[in-house]
Amino acid sequence: MSAYKTIPSQKPFAAVHAMLSRTFKGRSSSANQICVKKSGEMIFSQAYGNTGWDGQYFPANPLTLFDFSSLTQIFTAAAFMKLADYDMIHLDDPVCAILRDFSGPRPLLDAYAQKTGETLTDQRLNASNIVDASAITFRQLLRHSSGLPPAGKLFRQAHHCAARQSLFNAGFSFIPDTDVQISDSASILLGWAIEALCKTDLSTAMDQLVLKPLGLQDISFRPLDLQRQVPLPLPAEGIAPTYDTLWRKSRLRGEVCDPNSAFFGGICGHAGLFGTAEALAIFGEAFLPGSDFLKTASLFEMTHPQTNMPEKQLFGLGFQLWSEDPSGSVLTPLSSESFGFSCPDGTCLLIDPMRELVIAFLTNEISNNASTMDSMNTSKNLSINTLWPKIVREISGDL
Numbered sequence: 521m522s523a524y525k526t527i528p529s530q531k532p533f534a535a536v537h538a539m540l541s542r543t544f545k546g547r548s549s550s551a552n553q554i555c556v557k558k559s560g561e562m563i564f565s566q567a568y569g570n571t572g573w574d575g576q577y578f579p580a581n582p583l584t585l586f587d588f589s590s591l592t593q594i595f596t597a598a599a600f601m602k603l604a605d606y607d608m609i610h611l612d613d614p615v616c617a618i619l620r621d622f623s624g625p626r627p628l629l630d631a632y633a634q635k636t637g638e639t640l641t642d643q644r645l646n647a648s649n650i651v652d653a654s655a656i657t658f659r660q661l662l663r664h665s666s667g668l669p670p671a672g673k674l675f676r677q678a679h680h681c682a683a684r685q686s687l688f689n690a691g692f693s694f695i696p697d698t699d700v701q702i703s704d705s706a707s708i709l710l711g712w713a714i715e716a717l718c719k720t721d722l723s724t725a726m727d728q729l730v731l732k733p734l735g736l737q738d739i740s741f742r743p744l745d746l747q748r749q750v751p752l753p754l755p756a757e758g759i760a761p762t763y764d765t766l767w768r769k770s771r772l773r774g775e776v777c778d779p780n781s782a783f784f785g786g787i788c789g790h791a792g793l794f795g796t797a798e799a800l801a802i803f804g805e806a807f808l809p810g811s812d813f814l815k816t817a818s819l820f821e822m823t824h825p826q827t828n829m830p831e832k833q834l835f836g837l838g839f840q841l842w843s844e845d846p847s848g849s850v851l852t853p854l855s856s857e858s859f860g861f862s863c864p865d866g867t868c869l870l871i872d873p874m875r876e877l878v879i880a881f882l883t884n885e886i887s888n889n890a891s892t893m894d895s896m897n898t899s900k901n902l903s904i905n906t907l908w909p910k911i912v913r914e915i916s917g918d919l
Contacts, residue, residue, distance in 0.1 A: 532918030533564045536911050543907060544569035544885075549771075551580035551760050552866075552883035552904070553797035556915060557805060559876045564915075565798055571760045571884075573771065578757050585738075585759045586882035587777050588793040590863040591800070593707040595739075596722075596789040597662055597838025598806075599729040600710050601818045608717050611659040611821075611837070618713045621688040623654040629669060629691040651692040658713070660696055661706040662837040663826040667692040668705040671790070675767045675783035683783060684712075700832045704780070704790035711789020723787045734806055734813065739795030742774055744786040751775045751786065759794070760884040777887050797880040804871045804878035807839075807859075823859050823873070839871075850909050853916040866904035870912065879915060881908065 536554070544550060551569030555562065567580040588595075603609050609618070616623040628649040651667060660666040668690060677683035687705060694701070711722045718725040723741040731739055742751045755774025762772050767779035776782050778791035786792050806813035807823060814822070822837045834841035839859040842851045851858050855874035862868040865886040870879040885904045 533915070535914045535918075536564070537566065539907060539911060539914070540566070540568045543904070549573035549761050549888055550883075550885045551584065551586075552881065552885065553580065553582060553584065553586065554882075554911075555582070555797040555801040555878075555880045557801045557878045558919065560805070562798070562801070567797075571757070573761060580760065581758075582796060582798055583738075583758060585774070585794045585796060586867070586884060587760070587762050587791075587887065588739075588795060588800070588882070589777065589791055589865050589867050589887065590702075590704070591861055591867050591869060592781075592791045592793040593702075593704070593789070594838050594861045594869065595726060595730055595793055595803070596707050596710050596714070597822070598803075598814075599714055599726055600658065600662065601814055601822060601837065602729040603714065603717055605815045605818055609658065609713070611662070612657050614654060615656050615658060615661065615709060615713065616654050618716050619688070619709060621685065622656070622709065624652070625650045626653050626689075627651075627691045628695070629693060651696060656696060658710070659826070659837070661710055663835050664700045664702050664706065665697045665827055665835075666703070666706055667694045667696040667699070667701075668703045668709075669693040669701075670703055671705045671708055671780055673766070673779075675779040677783075680784060683780075697827075698829075700827055700829060700835055704778075707790035708780075708788055711787075714789070721787060722789065726793075730803075734803060736795070736799050736803060738799040739793055739803070741787045741792045742776065742794050744775060744782060746785055760882075760888070762884055762887040771888075795882075797882045800869055800880035800882065801878045804860075804869050804880060807871055808873050808876055808878070823857075823871075850912050853909070853913040862908075864905075866908060868908065875919065877919065879912065881911075 551571050553567045556564040565582050567582050567584060569580045570577055571580050571584060572578040604611055656666050671687060674683040677686055714725050715722050745752050751774045759774040762777035764772060764777055764779055776786045776792045781788040781791040822839055824836055825834050825841060826837055827835050834843055836859060840861055842856050842858040843849060850862050850868060851860060854872040857874050858872040860870035866883045868881045883904050
């Protein structure tokens with residue numbers, strides 16, 4: 521790991537420092553990191569909280585590793601775009617050109633099937649509720665308009681082959697390109713396609729396509745030994761803990777929290793990366809003007825609208841885009857050219873090219889505590905998602 525330098529919490533970020541200090545003061549096993557970079561310079565980097573539990577005290581610092589959770593999806597998107605830049609694949613190619621089992625007619629799922637991931641085989645099929653999976657393109661996966669539902673509980677399948685086939689056979693939430701919905705299913709398929717194109721596992725491909733070119737030594741997958749269900753290498757104390765409520769029903773340290781990713785060995789297109797906020801911010805800089813990480817056309821498509829549904833959330837290829845959202849979108853306080861990705865568990869990457877600004881935020885607050893909520897701490901477990909828009913407004917205002 522690289523050495524770090526903690527930036528003094530002085531003005532103009534005194535309010536941000538005060539909010540985060542207050543939120544995580546005295547909290548057991550809850551922590552976060554924040555890193556702000558502007559014009560290539562790190563202007564604020566701090567860590568808050570304690571990564572220990574049961575009376576242990578391991579103060580978080582800028583080198584503490586956090587589960588990236590769904591932020592893994594934008595790394596998967598970036599890796600796929602690199603393959604497109606190399607002309608190894610085209611965005612408008614059908615997914616079945618690489619993943620042949622993802623083909624054929626599928627039903628639109630009712631609410632129960634979308635929630636559970638189970639296809640209702642007795643659902644009456646007609647032309648109005650059938651989607652041909654063979655026509656779904658990689659572009660639709662990347663812009664979140666494919667219609668694929670969440671992956672469901674793949675970890676409940678008997679083995680990996682059955683889980684893969686379950687996803688290949690999945691129905692659809694909506695007619696493609698009539699709505700947008702972030703789906704872990706799409707990112708899982710993208711990850712499998714990258715493996716097929718590169719003829720290697722996603723971890724190796726990610727290293728070659730994204731992490732090593734950007735010098736991101738502090739970001740990696742943490743593969744699982746499927747016999748013992750422990751991460752390799754063994755985790756250190758410098759990893760923020762999480763808790764899996766669905767499958768392993770235990771506290772985790774250094775083992776991906778998402779059960780579907782864990783079921784596939786901790787290496788998956790939708791979840792599995794671990795790293796630091798400072799490294800995440802460097803990744804974000806790869807999408808600022810002047811970066812040579814991607815070809816100009818690819819960078820434009822990732823960071824500008826690729827969907828034409830004004831009433832819906834705007835998406836590029838992989839990234840969420842700025843919108844004037846009065847309900848409190850974390851991107852709203854930034855310039856109208858901003859983009860990024862925010863996860864339900866509070867982790868977030870925001871990029872404002874107009875100001876050459878990158879904000880990276882990692883936390884384990886919700887993924888670690890949601891399983892143990894009781895009447896005493898329910899409100900605290902929701903504090904990051906309510907506080908985060910205020911933090912972004914403070915940063916934007918100070919700059």
